[in-house]
Structures are given as structure tokens and as C-alpha cells.
Amino acid sequence: xxxxxxxxxxxxxxxxxxxxxxxxxxxxxxxxxxxxxxxxxxxxxxxxxxxxxxxxxxxxxxxxxxxxxxxxxxxxxxxxxxxxxxxxxxxxxxxxxxxxxxxxxxxxxxxxxxxxxxxxxxxxxxxxxxxxxxxxxxxxxxxxxxxxxxxxxxxxxxxxxxxxxxxxxxxxxxxxxxxxxxxxxxxxxxxxxxxxxxxxxxxxxxxxxxxxxxxxxxxxxxxxxxxxxxxxxxxxxxxxxxxxxxxxxxxxxxxxxxxxxxxxxx
Amino acid sequence: xxxxxxxxxxxxxxxxxxxxxxxxxxxxxxxxxxxxxxxxxxxxxxxxxxxxxxxxxxxxxxxxxxxxxxxxxxxxxxxxxxxxxxxxxxxxxxxxxxxxxxxxxxxxxxxxxxxxxxxxxxxxxxxxxxxxxxxxxxxxxxxxxxxxxxxxxxxxxxxxxxxxxxxxxxxxxxxxxxxxxxxxxxxxxxxxxxxxxxxxxxxxxxxxxxxxxxxxxxxxxxxxxxxxxxxxxxxxxxxxxxxxxxxxxxxxxxxxxxxxxxxxxxxxxxxxxxxxxxxxxxxxxxx
Numbered sequence: 001x002x003x004x005x006x007x008x009x010x011x012x013x014x015x016x017x018x019x020x021x022x023x024x025x026x027x028x029x030x031x032x033x034x035x036x037x038x039x040x041x042x043x044x045x046x047x048x049x050x051x052x053x054x055x056x057x058x059x060x061x062x063x064x065x066x067x068x069x070x071x072x073x074x075x076x077x078x079x080x081x082x083x084x085x086x087x088x089x090x091x092x093x094x095x096x097x098x099x100x101x102x103x104x105x106x107x108x109x110x111x112x113x114x115x116x117x118x119x120x121x122x123x124x125x126x127x128x129x130x131x132x133x134x135x136x137x138x139x140x141x142x143x144x145x146x147x148x149x150x151x152x153x154x155x156x157x158x159x160x161x162x163x164x165x166x167x168x169x170x171x172x173x174x175x176x177x178x179x180x181x182x183x184x185x186x187x188x189x190x191x192x193x194x195x196x197x198x199x200x201x202x203x204x205x206x207x208x209x210x211x212x213x214x215x216x217x218x219x220x221x222x223x224x225x226x227x228x229x230x231x232x233x234x235x236x237x238x239x240x241x242x243x244x245x246x247x248x249x250x251x252x253x254x255x256x257x258x259x260x261x262x263x264x265x266x
Numbered sequence: 267x268x269x270x271x272x273x274x275x276x277x278x279x280x281x282x283x284x285x286x287x288x289x290x291x292x293x294x295x296x297x298x299x300x301x302x303x304x305x306x307x308x309x310x311x312x313x314x315x316x317x318x319x320x321x322x323x324x325x326x327x328x329x330x331x332x333x334x335x336x337x338x339x340x341x342x343x344x345x346x347x348x349x350x351x352x353x354x355x356x357x358x359x360x361x362x363x364x365x366x367x368x369x370x371x372x373x374x375x376x377x378x379x380x381x382x383x384x385x386x387x388x389x390x391x392x393x394x395x396x397x398x399x400x401x402x403x404x405x406x407x408x409x410x411x412x413x414x415x416x417x418x419x420x421x422x423x424x425x426x427x428x429x430x431x432x433x434x435x436x437x438x439x440x441x442x443x444x445x446x447x448x449x450x451x452x453x454x455x456x457x458x459x460x461x462x463x464x465x466x467x468x469x470x471x472x473x474x475x476x477x478x479x480x481x482x483x484x485x486x487x488x489x490x491x492x493x494x495x496x497x498x499x500x501x502x503x504x505x506x507x508x509x510x511x512x513x514x515x516x517x518x519x520x521x522x523x524x525x526x527x528x529x530x531x532x533x534x535x536x537x538x539x540x541x542x543x544x545x546x547x548x549x550x551x552x553x
Contacts, residue, residue, distance in 0.1 A: 008364055011356060011357075011359070011360035011364055012360065012364075014356050014357055014360065015357045015360050015361060015365075015373070018353070018354075018357045018432070018436065019373075019376065021428070021432070022377065022380050022429075022432060022433055023380065024391075024395065025387075025388035025389075025391035025392050025395065025429060026380065026383065026388060026391070028391050028394065028395055028401065029387055029388070029390070029391040032391075032394060039399070043404075081285070082285055082286050082289055085281075085282040085283070085285050085286060086282075086286045088282050089279070089282045089283045089286075092279075092282075093275070093279060093283070095275070095283075101283075101286075101287065104286060104287065104290040104291075104294065104295070105286050105290060107294075108290075108294055110486060110534075110538070111298075111490075111531065111534075112486065112489065112490020112491075112507065112530065112534070113490060114490055114492055114507040114510050114511065114527075115301075115490065115510070115527040115530060115531060116297070118301060118510055118514060118520070118523055118524065118527050119297035119298050119300065119301040119527070120293075120297045121514075121520075122297070122300055122301055122304050122520055122524070123293075123296055123297035123300045123301070124297075126300060138293050139293070141289070141293075142289070142290065142293050142294045145286070145289075145290075174278045175278065178278075196382070199382045199383075200382060203382065203383060203384045203385065203386075205384075205386050206492070210514075219384060219386055222384070222386055222387060222390070223386060226386070226390050226497065230393075230394070234387065234390050235387075235390075235391070237387075238384060238387030238390065238391070241383075241384045241387060242383050242384060242387065245382055245383040245384060246379055246383055248382075249378060249379050249382045249383070250379070253375055253378065
């Protein structure tokens with residue numbers, strides 16, 4: 001296709017502008033976290049680590065960070081297990097009501113979080129499970145399991161179904177085959193899923209806010225600070241939160257990519 | 267896909283099949299059904315009593331403020347969807363047809379990151395950037411423009427919605443268009459189609475399914491978000507999610523909030539079903 005150079009240049013510039021829009025809030029949050037002025041304006045004030053010192057000295061922030069860590073790690077493990085078992089069932093078996101079965105795991109993300117938050121708050125109160133850290137873990141695992149399922153299902157797509165049968169013919173039981181063939185084959189996807197579900201859980205605030213009670217996670221603390229006033233501490237917490245979730249997502253993608261490369265080679 | 271038909275599932279099969287059924291029935295289907303039931307409960311002296319009355323439904327659906335809020339939310343989410351689809355399209359077009367394979371991979375790789383990073387902090391950052399003395403007005407000030415009021419307006423809300431939806435919409439559009447058979451586009455060009463006509467009559471019809479799905483996702487995300495209208499839009503006109511928030515957090519009127527939530531879900535179902543029907547319609551009729 002011959003296209004004028006200026007058009008291609010304009011399109012490239014346009015893509016760049018989209019990226020500026022998408023990453024501007026992340027970049028400015030980081031810049032302002034080191035800015036001495038209480039209200040962030042341009043020109044910037046002096047370089048300071050005051051806001052970091054403040055949040056590091058705040059026991060509430062530490063507690064919330066610990067809660068977030070516990071919640072996202074537990075969620076990652078539960079959601080990945082649920083996602084793996086569903087992906088494997090879908091891959092291996094045909095059975096009646098498979099559509100509704102898959103809908104069970106895939107539907108939650110299509111329902112707005114505020115609605116899930118209200119529904120879960122009411123239900124957990126009803127069955128006496130509200131206001132605990134495990135309430136958040138349970139809620140998050142429902143929300144993140146589809147991500148795990150999708151990632152692992154894509155990996156299973158690349159597996160030759162005869163591989164399992166071959167293992168059985170060689171005398172392996174189904175359980176042994178699972179342990180020695182399927183799990184190792186899915187390993188990159190399992191890691192990818194662990195990181196991805198942890199990242200989603202680490203940033204989720206609506207459901208956490210509703211069901212958490214006194215056990216706040218980091219995003220809930222941010223939500224409460226933001227409701228009060230403009231507070232540059234948010235930028236400092238935000239930068240920290242960004243770095244963690246970006247690391248998790250990049251790790252997830254690296255495992256995902258390494259898997260793709262291996263499969264195209266073989 | 268290997269789907270071995272099996273008459274009776276054994277313990278091994280059930281070990282993998284049952285966990286998700288159990289978990290989602292108790293922690294997903296349970297909450298949603300309970301919320302529907304709760305919309306018929308009564309609240310007396312700040313205590314909820316289980317009942318089957320239509321009081322909450324009557325109270326919400328006959329009030330002007332509910333319908334004002336309802337139509338405003340539908341309106342702003344529609345505007346958001348149209349904006350996101352239009353803003354994303356040239357970028358997705360460039361990434362799908364002009365960029366190299368590796369550039370496209372990198373772009374998608376980068377766009378996945380913000381989708382999974384704190385939306386709340388990004389919104390707060392926009393609040394600071396868009397404020398009266400913020401970054402945008404400071405830059406505009408250097409060229410002698412402004413200051414403009416961008417916060418507490420629909421514009422502010424839309425910037426928030428774009429933050430939430432744009433990365434996803436660009437990714438979905440790019441992937442859809444990258445999958446189009448390039449020969450068809452080449453053929454259209456050889457047959458004398460102008461570039462715009464090629465986009466309109468070849469690319470968009472071929473990408474229809476993916477484009478509609480991107481729009482549905484965009485609508486769902488905007489429709490259900492409370493952060494952007496609350497912090498950037500100032501919520502002078504409360505959207506439905508803000509209505510749920512207010513009703514829940516003040517006064518313990520959970521059943522009324524449930525009514526709002528159910529109305530939202532019904533709306534989203536209707537839109538999703540219509541959209542999916544449109545997306546997969548006349549697959550054979552299309553040239």
C-alpha cells in the first residue's frame with residue numbers, strides 16, 4: 001500500500017498522543033510525589049521525600065499494606081486454583097450444562113463492581129462473614145478467577161490432547177499424568193495467572209471498601225484520603241502501588257510471552 | 267479441544283469440576299440472588315426485615331430523581347463509548363495496518379499495564395492535572411489561554427472514563443483489525459476504493475464483531491464506574507453508581523440501593539444482548 005509519508009507520520013504522532021494520555025496520570029503522580037508544594041502546580045516546588053517519610057511513619061498505611069499483601073497473595077492462589085480446575089475441565093471433558101458451567105466463572109467481570117460490592121456486602125452480612133480479611137479474599141477470588149481461567153485455558157489450547165492419552169498408555173494414572181504432564185506444561189501460565197490475579201486484587205477498591213469493615217487494604221486507605229482533601233501523600237502511596245502492580249503485570253506478561261515463544265519454536 | 271464424552275464422571279473429573287461450581291454458587295450466584303430478594307425487604311428504624319413488599323420498587327421507580335439519574339447515566343456512558351471508539355480508532359488502525367508486528371506487540375504490552383494499575387490513583391492524578399491551577403491550565407497559560415474549568419464538569423467525567431476504557435478499547439480494536447485478511451483490503455484498493463471508503467465498507471464491516479464487543483465493554487465500564495463522576499465530575503448530577511453509594515453508605519437503605527443495582531443490571535443485559543445479536547447478525551450476508 002502506498003501511502004503518503006505525512007499521513008503515516010500523523011498516525012504515529014496520534015498513537016504517541018494516546019500513550020501520553022494513558023501514561024500521564026501515572027507519570028505525574030510519580031513526579032508530584034517528590035514535589036514539596038502541598039498543592040501540586042507548575043512550576044514545581046523543590047524536591048522532597050517528605051510525603052514518603054509521612055506515609056512510612058503512618059502505622060495505618062503499614063497495616064493496610066500488610067492486609068493488601070495477604071489479600072492479594074491468598075486471592076492469587078485461590079483464583080489460580082479455581083481457574084486451573086475450570087480450564088482443565090473445559091479442555092478435557094464434554095458434559096451437559098457446560099455453557100452455564102463456564103458462565104459461572106466468566107460472568108462476574110461483566111457485572112459492575114459497585115453492584116458486586118453491594119451484593120457481596122449484603123450476602124456476607126446475612127451469612128455472618130462480613131468485615132473480615134477473608135471476606136475480601138473470597139470476593140476477590142470470585143472477581144479474578146476468570147483471568148486465571150483465560151490465561152490457563154489459552155495454554156491448554158497449545159497442548160496436544162494425545163499427550164495425556166500417551167501418558168495413560170505408558171501406565172500413568174490420571175493423577176500421575178496431571179502431576180507429571182499437565183501441571184508442568186501449564187507452569188508458565190500458572191505463574192502468569194498468579195501475578196495477574198494478584199495485580200487485579202491489589203488494585204481493587206470498590207468491593208474491598210464495602211466488605212472490608214475495619215480491615216482496610218491500601219486502595220481503601222487511598223479512597224478515604226482522597227475523599228478528605230487534596231493530599232500529596234496519595235501520590236506517594238500511589239507511586240508505590242503503581243510500582244507493585246506494574247511489576248506484577250510485567251512478570252505476568254513475561255511468563256505469557258516466554259510461553260508463546262517456546263510454542264512457536266517447537 | 268478434546269472433548270471426550272463420558273457417561274459417569276469419576277472422582278478425578280469431579281475434583282476439577284466441582285470447586286468452581288461450589289465456590290461461585292455460594293459467593294457469586296448467592297450474593298446476586300440475595301440482592302434481588304433484598305430489593306423486596308423492608309427497612310424499619312434502620313433495621314432490615316425480610317419481607318416481600320414492593321415498597322422499595324415503588325419508591326424508587328416513581329421518583330423523578332431516579333429517572334433523571336438513570337437517563338443521565340445512560341447518556342454519559344453512551345457519550346463515553348462513542349468518544350472512546352472514535353478516539354481509539356485511528357490509533358488502532360495505525361497499530362493494526364501501519365505498525366510492524368513487533369511495534370504492535372510492544373504497544374499492546376504497554377497498554378495492558380495501565381488496565382491493571384490503580385484506577386483510583388490515576389483518577390486522583392487527573393484531578394490534580396485538570397484543576398484550576400493544575401498542569402493543563404499552567405501549560406495553556408504559557409500560550410495565553412485559559413484558565414478553563416475542567417473539573418466538576420461532564421468533560422472531567424469523560425476524561426476519567428477514557429482513563430478507564432481507552433487502553434482496553436485500543437487493544438480490542440487493534441487485535442480485531444490486525445486479524446483482518448490484508449488481501450481483502452488490497453483488493454478493495456486495487457478496485458479503486460478510496461481510503462475512507464475502504465475503511466467504511468471493508469474494514470469496519472469485517473471488524474464489526476470485535477468493534478461491537480469493544481463498545482459493549484466500554485459501556486459496561488463507564489456505566490458502572492463511580493470514581494470518575496464522583497471525583498472529576500463533581501457528581502452534581504449523580505450517576506446510578508453514586509446513587510447506590512449514597513443510598514448504601516447513608517441511612518442503611520440497602521434494599522433501595524438493590525433496586526438501583528438491579529435496574530443497572532437489567533439495562534446492561536439488554537444492551538449486551540442487543541449488541542451481541544448485532545455483532546453476530548448476517549454473518550453470511552456480509553460480503
